[in-house]
Amino acid sequence: MAKVITRQEQEEKNTWNLKTIFESDAAFEEKYKELEGRLGEEERFKGQIDSLETLADALETERELSEEIGRLFVYAHLKHDQDTSEDKYSALESKARTLVVKFNTAWSFLVPEIMKVDEETLEEWRMDPRLSEFSFDLEKLNKKRAYVLSDKEEKLLAQAGEVMSNPTSTFGMFNNADLEFPDAVDSEGNAHALTQGTYIDLLKSSDRKLRQSAYENLYSTYGAYKNTLSQTLQGVVSTHVFQAQARGYESARHQALSNNFIPEEVYDNLVKTVNDHLHLMHRYTELRRKMLGLDKLKMYDVYTPMVKDVDFEMSYEEAKEWMLASLEPMGETYVNIIKEGLENRWVDVYENKGKRSGAYSSGTYGTNPFILMNWQDNVNNLFTLTHEFGHSVHSYYSRQNQPSNMSGYSIFVAEVASNFNEALLADYMFKNLEDTKKKLYLLNEQLEGFRGSVFRQTMFAEFEHKIHSMKEAGEPLTAGRLNEVYGELNRKYFGDAVEYDDHIEVEWARIPHFYMNYYVYQYSTGYAAAASLSKQVLEEGEATAERYINEFLKKGSSDYPINVLKNAGVDMTTSEPIENAMKVFEAQLDQFEALLQEV
Numbered sequence: 001m002a003k004v005i006t007r008q009e010q011e012e013k014n015t016w017n018l019k020t021i022f023e024s025d026a027a028f029e030e031k032y033k034e035l036e037g038r039l040g041e042e043e044r045f046k047g048q049i050d051s052l053e054t055l056a057d058a059l060e061t062e063r064e065l066s067e068e069i070g071r072l073f074v075y076a077h078l079k080h081d082q083d084t085s086e087d088k089y090s091a092l093e094s095k096a097r098t099l100v101v102k103f104n105t106a107w108s109f110l111v112p113e114i115m116k117v118d119e120e121t122l123e124e125w126r127m128d129p130r131l132s133e134f135s136f137d138l139e140k141l142n143k144k145r146a147y148v149l150s151d152k153e154e155k156l157l158a159q160a161g162e163v164m165s166n167p168t169s170t171f172g173m174f175n176n177a178d179l180e181f182p183d184a185v186d187s188e189g190n191a192h193a194l195t196q197g198t199y200i201d202l203l204k205s206s207d208r209k210l211r212q213s214a215y216e217n218l219y220s221t222y223g224a225y226k227n228t229l230s231q232t233l234q235g236v237v238s239t240h241v242f243q244a245q246a247r248g249y250e251s252a253r254h255q256a257l258s259n260n261f262i263p264e265e266v267y268d269n270l271v272k273t274v275n276d277h278l279h280l281m282h283r284y285t286e287l288r289r290k291m292l293g294l295d296k297l298k299m300y301d302v303y304t305p306m307v308k309d310v311d312f313e314m315s316y317e318e319a320k321e322w323m324l325a326s327l328e329p330m331g332e333t334y335v336n337i338i339k340e341g342l343e344n345r346w347v348d349v350y351e352n353k354g355k356r357s358g359a360y361s362s363g364t365y366g367t368n369p370f371i372l373m374n375w376q377d378n379v380n381n382l383f384t385l386t387h388e389f390g391h392s393v394h395s396y397y398s399r400q401n402q403p404s405n406m407s408g409y410s411i412f413v414a415e416v417a418s419n420f421n422e423a424l425l426a427d428y429m430f431k432n433l434e435d436t437k438k439k440l441y442l443l444n445e446q447l448e449g450f451r452g453s454v455f456r457q458t459m460f461a462e463f464e465h466k467i468h469s470m471k472e473a474g475e476p477l478t479a480g481r482l483n484e485v486y487g488e489l490n491r492k493y494f495g496d497a498v499e500y501d502d503h504i505e506v507e508w509a510r511i512p513h514f515y516m517n518y519y520v521y522q523y524s525t526g527y528a529a530a531a532s533l534s535k536q537v538l539e540e541g542e543a544t545a546e547r548y549i550n551e552f553l554k555k556g557s558s559d560y561p562i563n564v565l566k567n568a569g570v571d572m573t574t575s576e577p578i579e580n581a582m583k584v585f586e587a588q589l590d591q592f593e594a595l596l597q598e599v
């Protein structure tokens with residue numbers, strides 16, 4: 001393995017240019033002092049939101065402050081991430097973080113005070129041109145009014161917050177700090193450390209004994225604590241149910257989806273449509289069984305690559321060319337934004353000692369949409385880079401076209417632009433690669449991505465809704481019942497090619513996302529929306545690309561997420577986008593099987 005360089009050894013052209021935010025640390029310090037001095041400015045609005053003018057003034061002041069603090073925080077956090085071992089920037093980051101908290105606390109009075117203005121008056125005010133940029137935010141507040149309780153009740157609920165978060169923190173501590181697994185042992189008798197972090201890598205191994213050992217040791221351990229973990233999971237489900245009932249929502253799911261104004265039919269549609277297409281998932285598991293040359297597939301065989309020994313190397317320079325070429329269907333402006341990012345150092349490309357691991361797109365209003373990478377010379381990194389550029393272009397367009405309070409985007413649509421880019425890249429590479437083995441490798445990755453994001457997350461969503469409904473009907477969530485429900489779903493999704501054992505039934509016990517209140521379905525809907533939109537662009541061409549840019553990328557959060565997507569060409573309240581996504585998956589299965597004939 002090549003020696004990891006230090007931050008100082010990085011060539012400047014491969015690092016992000018944070019001078020575009022602050023020229024120097026001294027300039028940061030100056031801004032910090034200035035903003036610190038503006039704490040307290042909120043005092044003049046307290047108890048004063050009694051006219052349109054004061055409301056507009058308060059909202060504008062708060063917005064201006066959050067823009068400035070956002071830039072301060074982004075500078076500090078990116079500086080910190082580029083080398084987390086540098087004390088100076090770790091101090092800078094925590095200083096900026098503290099200031100963010102102080103401002104949020106100072107301004108937390110504003111929303112409750114706006115809610116004290118009666119509904120009709122607020123409706124009238126928000127139609128005034130002076131408030132036009134806040135009109136949509138105020139409309140959303142008015143819509144939530146029905147679920148706001150009295151001052152006394154709200155205070156009580158807020159105070160109970162820490163108690164109610166206990167099941168989640170208990171699970172987190174147990175799962176991350178206390179739980180230990182016996183080593184996994186490979187076919188030659190060598191021991192491999194088994195942790196949350198190594199588990200999936202061990203399951204990708206081509207050594208079946210090692211996979212089996214990792215799988216059995218992991219789930220036997222969870223199985224030994226299944227009663228305790230059924231109680232932490234029941235605890236969090238109970239708090240969701242309690243909060244929904246306290247506020248008068250119809251159900252826990254109704255409350256959770258109402259946060260982003262997502263109709264519940266979106267959820268039901270997803271589950272139903274995916275269920276209608278489980279034959280495709282079964283065809284995939286059967287194909288996997290055949291490719292691996294097994295009589296029966298076991299649950300520890302579902303992660304290992306079907307296509308072995310493909311050396312798909314890719315330098316950063318080559319990767320940039322593939323990415324740019326693949327995005328050409330999006331038109332010149334879109335491609336030029338990415339070129340600008342590559343030329344003007346939005347990307348921090350290579351690994352160095354102390355650098356934050358993984359990859360992300362970050363930034364805020366008034367900064368570039370920076371990208372952190374830890375580049376390795378392989379094709380998977382090309383996909384990561386293209387994915388992050390999807391986020392960055394989305395942020396770029398939204399920030400250029402919306403005021404800052406509407407330039408963010410909700411989690412419901414957050415993974416659409418990134419997966420969209422990946423889909424265009426996969427399509428382009430598949431059409432332009434000559435080596436059949438490389439094509440098979442790519443298709444394998446695509447099929448796995450789809451299985452992981454759509455089938456697996458929908459199975460999770462089905463489980464999550466089932467256990468909430470059970471709790472709402474008064475049924476206790478015992479370990480036995482959870483195992484039963486999970487086992488049934490797992491068998492339904494994976495089908496007959498798999499020979500089941502009891503271990504997988506307890507998988508529910510290790511999934512942190514089940515503590516996040518109806519979160520997982522958005523992986524499936526986001527992925528499906530991206531698959532459907534990219535299919536449309538590839539089939540229909542430029543006009544459709546334009547529509548996607550204008551109606552989706554530029555819109556930020558200036559409308560309800562479901563409307564933004566609908567205007568861009570996918571109506572998530574119908575089954576059509578999921579069906580389109582299934583067609584993409586089916587076509588990839590066909591291609592995979594056809595290519596197998598060639599090798």
Ligand SMILES: [Zn+2]
Pocket residue numbers: 387391415418
């Ligand atoms: Zn992403």
